[in-house]
Amino acid sequence: MIITSIDALRRRLLLSRMRGRTIGLVPTMGALHEGHLTLIARARAECKEVVVSIFVNPIQFNQPEDFAHYPRTLESDARQCSEAGVDVIFAPSAEEMYPVPLATFVDVPSLGEHLCGPHRPGHFRGVATVVMKLFQIVQPDFAYFGEKDAQQLAVIRRMVRDLNVPVEIVPVQTVREPDGLALSSRNRRLTAEERKIAPMLYRALGIAAEEGAEKAVEFLRSEPRIRLEYLEVVDPVDMQPVSGKERPVVIAIAAWIGNVRLIDNLLVPV
Secondary structure, X not given: OEEOOHHHHHHHHHHHHHOOOOEEEEXXXXXXXXXXXXXXXXXXXXXXXXXXXXXXXXXXOOOHHHHHHOOOOHHHHHHHHHHOOOOEEEOOOHHHHOOOOOOXXXXXXXXXXXXXXXXXXXXXXXXXXXXXXXXXHHOOOEEEXXXXXXXXXXXXXXXXXXXXXXXXXXXXXXXXXOOOOEOOHHHHHOOHHHHHHOOHHHHHHHHHHHHOHHHHHHHHHOOOOEEEEEEEEEOOOOOOEOOOOOOOEEEEEEEEEOOEEXXXXXXXXX
């Protein structure tokens, strides 16, 4: 079932709540792949009612061309959701989500100012705002997010904690191709040659974990078609830089391959 109206979705889910059915939300921007389906499968296993939102959120894009080129594949997405046992697809228009220009935003600046923050100004404010809107609309018991977007996950966890949002955030492990490349909707924009070198990002994370970040950067410099944006070792909770391995850390990377920006990360235990 595809629902495009906020009011219609609320009426549908009110019946589920009255019946005591737990509701799981999987927020997406569509262009679904196996990573999304893993989130859906987890939600399906743990919840009586599964809602998948499909909405390309304009306020989290700092580059208009990136928003314009983001893949929109609702027909294919709906088919995959149906096969995965999704109960409701919420696919609103931008006008439905933002009927008037926003005057209110949700921001978690301390977690969003590092890593992707300087390179994508306003991105995490846009993410936090739309996710809060989805939480208010759906009122899920559980919400499922991939660990590939580690900084996004940290921002949402902190938002939920600080604002006492009654939802449990469920992180789901990154799904990878056999060669290590993290699944992403952006991967489909890579050329065949670019796709061959993309797994170097994951290999660089492994090198950083074993030999240090400098060795990983040196490894990436051997491939001129990769433009490194950052490779950082950060705390998994506050996303701030750390040194040493006295506690678990996240090694995070962002790089451009051609016109495609890819991110990945690796959690390194003590």
